[in-house]
Amino acid sequence: MMGFSMIKMLENVSRRLNQWFVWAGGVALLTMTAIACLNMLMRPMGSPLKGAYELVGFMGALTVAFGLGYTQIARSHIAVDILSTRYSKRTKRVMNAISSFFCTIFFGLVAWQVFVFGTTIWRRGETSETLRIIYHPFVYLVAFCCLLLAFTLLIDFMKSLLPGKGER
Numbered sequence: 001m002m003g004f005s006m007i008k009m010l011e012n013v014s015r016r017l018n019q020w021f022v023w024a025g026g027v028a029l030l031t032m033t034a035i036a037c038l039n040m041l042m043r044p045m046g047s048p049l050k051g052a053y054e055l056v057g058f059m060g061a062l063t064v065a066f067g068l069g070y071t072q073i074a075r076s077h078i079a080v081d082i083l084s085t086r087y088s089k090r091t092k093r094v095m096n097a098i099s100s101f102f103c104t105i106f107f108g109l110v111a112w113q114v115f116v117f118g119t120t121i122w123r124r125g126e127t128s129e130t131l132r133i134i135y136h137p138f139v140y141l142v143a144f145c146c147l148l149l150a151f152t153l154l155i156d157f158m159k160s161l162l163p164g165k166g167e168r
Helices: 002-045 052-066 068-074 089-124 138-163
Strands: none
Touching: 002 052, 002 068, 002 138, 052 068, 052 138, 068 138, 089 138
C-alpha cells in the first residue's frame, strides 16, 4: 500500500506541473498567433514585423513542448489499437508497461541531448539570426518538457506494475 500512495503523490505532482505547462503552452500559442496576424496586417503596409518568423518558431516549439506531458496524462495522443483491442486486460497492462518503460528511457535521452545542445549554444553565445535573441533558454525549456514527459511516463510505468483487479 505504501507504493500506491507514493505513486498517487507523484501523479499529483506530475498533473499539477503538466497543467501549468499546458496553460503556458496556450499563452505561447496565443502569442504565436498574434505575432503571425500582426505580421500579416503590417506586410501590406510595407512594414512587416522584423523577426516574426523567428518568434513564431520559438513560440511554436514552446507550444508543442509544453503540451507533451499533459497529452500523455489525458491520453490525447495518436494510438493504433487494431491488435490491442483483442488483448486481455493483463496483456494490455504488460504491453503498456513495456511501452512506458522504453518511452521513459527514450524521452530521458532526448531531454539529455536537448540540454547538451542548449549548453553548447549557450557557451558559443549563439543568437537568432534576425533579432539576435539568445535562444538557449527556449532549448532548455524544451529539454525540461521532455524530462517532464519522461517523468509522466515513469509514473505510468510504475502504475502498470501494480496488480489490476483480480490479477493477484
